Amino acid sequence: MIDTLNAGLALLILALAVWTIVARDTFAAVVGFVAYGMLLTLVWVQLHGVDVALIEGAIGGGLTGAMLVRAAARLRRTEAAARAEHPAVLTRIAAVLVAGSASAALAVAVLTLPDPAPTLAPETAANLAATGMGNPLTGVLLAFRAMDTLLEAIVVLFALIGVWSLAPDRVWGGRPGPRHHADPDGILAYLARVLPPIGLVVGVYIFWIGADLPGGKFQGASIIAAMWLLAVMAGLSDAPPVSRTWLRLALIGGPVVFIAIGTAGISAAGAFLAYPDGLAKPLIKAIEWALMPSLALTLALLLAGVPERPAR
């Protein structure tokens, strides 16, 4: 029974993936992509990767989806013109060859993986107690592979700088996105008043529970970012100018604390990002608490988009 369901899920995902690629209308493709992300969330749940499922649902489906919807809306005006342009036959053949060989290489790589796959899971489980964490994923992300997590947090920041750098000179450092106006007595304003208190609690809860159960800072941060964006879209709040000093300090706060604790590890524990014995848990907590607000702000501003209005 469950096998039939899984097979159906796999078929649906494959069909949606193909449809997302062949759909001519950008908006339709984006809708397909979001649905694809939601189905992928179910796949991760089936594979018992609830942490990854949460990330996929919040960031892969939700946040990226919202970003793509906005991009599709912006492209709509020029879409017909772009579609009328037909690339030359040679270009098309080259594209087919490149995409086809990339897919074939990936397929070969997946099919030739050794079975059973090499795993570090037993070592992780054996050493998890040293980190004081109950959720192995948090232990891996912040102790065994802390460097990856640090770079991840910094990459998101780089992405934000990339978005900002698209701003025209005259509004450099200004407020991102248009000023939203909604009926103050309308349903959107109502939702933006009712939902954020609940969403904030859920976001902090998912972050808090991440030490021992599925959850974590990325998942929590994206929920909190979504709540803030809801308030902005309902016109109840406005995005701050990106040149504000407090904003920039808050953005780099998390990574700076991470790097500072990592550097202290060189003298205290003998390696960058190493934690002294017995202090692993409080230090990991400190990093998580510092990273969470920075991440929430970075994700929210990534979605808010390019500065469009002067700061005044």
Add this chain to the structure above:
Amino acid sequence: MSLVDLFTVATVSAGAFFFLAGSVGLLRFPDALTRLHALTKADNLGLGLVVLGLLPRVDGVLGGLKLVAIWLLALLASAAVSQLIARVARRTGPRA
């Protein structure tokens, strides 16, 4: 099969039926407003019945409260979103 099992099977099946009916309505109804009407049946009744059927199987009161909270949040979101879509649909006029 115990009475609890029967209850779960019956309510979750009824919930699945509403989801199916909602999907059929989404595909078959002629315009945006009637399609929204069909969809909200799936969200409100379908999910509600599924949650109701799962309630006797949760580990503790907290788990049950979380399930109910999920249903209430889905209600809030679906009601708000369908009103927003309906407003846009009415403003832009009937279009398939």
